[in-house]
Structures are given as structure tokens and as C-alpha cells.
Amino acid sequence: MKFGTKAIHAGIEPDPATGAIMTPIYQTSTYVQKSPGDHKGYEYSRTHNPTRTALQNNLAALENGKHGICFSSGLGAIDAVIKLFNPGDEIISTNDLYGGTYRLFTKVYERYGIKFKFVPMSDPSSIADHITDKTRMIWVETPTNPMMNIIDIAAVAKLGKGNKILVAVDNTFASPYLQNPLDLGADIVMHSVTKYLGGHSDVVMGALVVNDDELAEKLVFIQNASGATPGPQDCFLVIRGIKTLHLRMERHSQNGKTIAAYLKNHPKVDKVYWPGFEDHPNHAIAKKQMRDYGGMISFTLLGNQEKDAKKVMENFHLFALAESLGGVESLCGHPASMTHASIPKEEREKVGLVDSLIRLSVGVEDAEDLKNDLANALAKI
Numbered sequence: 377m378k379f380g381t382k383a384i385h386a387g388i389e390p391d392p393a394t395g396a397i398m399t400p401i402y403q404t405s406t407y408v409q410k411s412p413g414d415h416k417g418y419e420y421s422r423t424h425n426p427t428r429t430a431l432q433n434n435l436a437a438l439e440n441g442k443h444g445i446c447f448s449s450g451l452g453a454i455d456a457v458i459k460l461f462n463p464g465d466e467i468i469s470t471n472d473l474y475g476g477t478y479r480l481f482t483k484v485y486e487r488y489g490i491k492f493k494f495v496p497m498s499d500p501s502s503i504a505d506h507i508t509d510k511t512r513m514i515w516v517e518t519p520t521n522p523m524m525n526i527i528d529i530a531a532v533a534k535l536g537k538g539n540k541i542l543v544a545v546d547n548t549f550a551s552p553y554l555q556n557p558l559d560l561g562a563d564i565v566m567h568s569v570t571k572y573l574g575g576h577s578d579v580v581m582g583a584l585v586v587n588d589d590e591l592a593e594k595l596v597f598i599q600n601a602s603g604a605t606p607g608p609q610d611c612f613l614v615i616r617g618i619k620t621l622h623l624r625m626e627r628h629s630q631n632g633k634t635i636a637a638y639l640k641n642h643p644k645v646d647k648v649y650w651p652g653f654e655d656h657p658n659h660a661i662a663k664k665q666m667r668d669y670g671g672m673i674s675f676t677l678l679g680n681q682e683k684d685a686k687k688v689m690e691n692f693h694l695f696a697l698a699e700s701l702g703g704v705e706s707l708c709g710h711p712a713s714m715t716h717a718s719i720p721k722e723e724r725e726k727v728g729l730v731d732s733l734i735r736l737s738v739g740v741e742d743a744e745d746l747k748n749d750l751a752n753a754l755a756k757i
């Protein structure tokens with residue numbers, strides 16, 4: 377099956393009781409047994425719930441994986457991955473990663489004796505120097521937030537395989553429509569389902585997809601044992617959201633291309649970060665591993681004044697100033713004072729995250745209206 381067909385049909389069966397085409401919201405905590413142990417595979421909803429099962433199977437199909445495992449947030453999913461490891465184990469992570477992931481690694485799991493090394497991964501050959509006999513996993517995020525750097529997943533996966541190290545990819549920014557890390561050799565793909573998969577800014581959820589049965593068994597054990605599972609109502613909303621994932625991603629990518637080009641030619645804009653540009657430093661890798669380039673764009677202003685960036689964002693009518701991304705509506709954010717405020721200014725600026733940087737999550741509205749919104753707001757500075 378091709379992607380758009382899988383988005384709508386994979387894992388979804390008409391309800392056996394009524395033929396309902398939409399998976400029912402099985403809003404139940406428990407299931408009646410005829411005699412102890414005589415049940416239909418469902419005993420308690422932390423462990424299994426039919427609405428969640430349908431979503432998990434659908435997500436696995438979208439990532440060309442065997443096992444989908446859902447959590448109550450993206451961070452809940454990452455937390456389950458780190459629980460695979462023991463004190464003394466080492467994890468190599470990209471240095472350019474989601475702030476919440478960095479916080480979980482350093483503020484929670486370092487206390488439990490797991491060691492993290494944060495290294496730049498734009499050139500994957502530099503990772504090899506950091507591998508020791510204690511290295512158990514390489515954590516990749518691509519494209520990165522908010523600098524839109526691209527990491528070569530196949531090259532990192534090869535390094536992992538050669539050294540018996542798991543490779544996990546946070547695929548939130550790309551969504552399974554743009555990129556499938558398991559096909560490129562990764563062992564674990566992680567999503568903040570909150571973003572493009574849900575797609576309507578109405579659910580917080582996370583997911584993992586893996587191929588290996590043994591790894592899946594360990595992660596499913598943690599899912600149930602730690603208990604960060606999503607409820608059936610949220611699973612239903614995501615099943616519904618995914619039915620248009622391919623259509624939304626096509627439009628996000630089209631609009632992304634239009635807006636990136638518009639910003640690049642704007643006299644008040646300095647740099648524009650978008651992996652679809654041929655002069656993006658890792659464009660060749662983006663072209664190789666992604667189907668299209670999506671709607672996440674960051675840009676800076678000439679003169680690099682924070683007050684100008686704030687003024688632009690205050691004057692948007694369509695781009696709403698809000699955390700998060702990946703919904704049908706366009707959003708904007710100011711990483712220096714919002715998502716990345718805890719990173720020291722000098723550190724931020726080394727990677728280009730300057731005070732005038734604005735991050736856009738370009739939605740699926742009409743591109744002409746979005747361009748006008750940018751034109752009006754930029755005219756105010």
C-alpha cells in the first residue's frame with residue numbers, strides 16, 4: 377500500500393459489533409472475563425485498549441515498522457527509551473535537540489547514572505570519536521529545532537550497527553510522510569504525535585515504532601510498567617488526524633517552499649533556514665532522505681534586534697505566537713526567549729540562534745494570505 381492509503385486504512389478495521397467504519401472510542405478501564413484468564417486479549421486499559429491498538433498498528437505501518445507503541449506525550453515516549461538503559465551506560469546525543477529532551481536527559485537521567493554526550497552531528501564521522509565500550513545508543517533529531525540542521529540518518533545507523541549501538545531518531549519535525557528512519561537503518565523512531573501526526577493542535581501524545589521483536593517487547597513492558605499511556609479519546613483524535621496526514625504534509629511543504637522563497641527575497645530578512653534550499657549546508661542529505669522539505673522555517677532580521685523580532689510577531693494576524701508546531705494553523709515562536717531561553721546566549725549564538733531569530737510552523741492556509749501577513753508585519757519595523 378502507498379502512504380496515503382495506509383494513512384487512511386492501515387490497522388483500521390470496521391467495528392466487529394456494528395460495522396462502524398470509524399474505530400470506536402473504547403472509553404473503558406476494564407474488560408469482563410468469562411472465567412479468570414478467559415478474555416479477548418483485553419484485561420485493563422493501561423495495558424491494552426482497542427482504540428489505542430488501532431492507532432499503534434496504523435503508526436507502525438506509516439513508519440514501515442512492525443510495532444507501534446503510544447505514550448501520553450512525546451517526552452513520555454523518550455522517557456521509555458531511556459529506561460532501557462542502566463547506570464554507567466553512555467548515550468551520544470546530537471547537541472542541537474529539543475529543549476525538553478535535553479532537560480529529561482540532563483536533569484532526570486544523569487541523576488540515575490546514565491551519561492550523555494552532546495555532540496554536533498552534521499558531519500557523522502565526528503561521532504565515532506565519542507564511542508566507548510559503554511556507548512549504548514545514539515540519539516538523533518533531524519531536521520533540528522530551530523536551526524533546521526540535517527543529520528545523515530543512514531550514516532549514523534551504519535555507525536551504530538558496526539558498534540552494536542542502538543540508533544534512535546526523533547522524527548517529529550519530518551513526520552512519517554517526509555522521512556522513514558527505520559528504512560534508513562535506525563532501530564527506534566520516536567514522534568511527538570502532538571505535532572504533525574495529530575495535526576490539529578488538540579492532543580498531546582507520543583509514539584515509538586520499532587521492527588525488532590525483542591526491543592518491542594522491552595518497550596511494551598516499560599509502557600505498561602511505567603504507565604504513561606494515552607486515553608482512548610486522544611487515540612481516536614489522532615486516528616482521525618492521520619487520515620489527512622499526506623494531504624496536510626503536501627500543503628505544508630508547498631506553503632513552506634513559497635514562504636521560504638518569499639522571506640529569502642525580503643529586504644529586511646537576513647538568513648533563512650529551510651532544508652529545501654540548494655545552498656542549505658546539508659541539502660544533498662535532505663534530498664536523499666526526505667520526500668519533501670516541510671513547513672518548518674527559521675529566519676533572522678537584518679540588524680539582529682530582538683525588539684524587531686518581537687514587533688514582527690506582535691503584528692502577525694495569522695501566525696499565532698505559541699509553543700508547538702505541526703498543526704493546520706500557522707504558528708510563530710521566538711526560540712531565544714521561549715523554547716531555548718535556558719541555553720546561555722553565547723552558546724546559542726555559536727549555532728546561529730540569535731536574538732532576532734523567528735521560527736515559523738507554516739500551516740495549510742492559503743499561501744497568499746500567509747505572505748501578506750508576513751509583508752504587513754515586516755513593514756512595521
Ligand SMILES: *Cc1c(COP(=O)(O)O)cnc(C)c1O
Nearest residue numbers: 449450451474546548568570581
Ligand atoms: C514537542 C517535541 C517533543 C516533545 O513532545 P511532547 O509531545 O511535547 O511531549 C520532542 N521532540 C520534538 C522535536 C518536539 O518538537
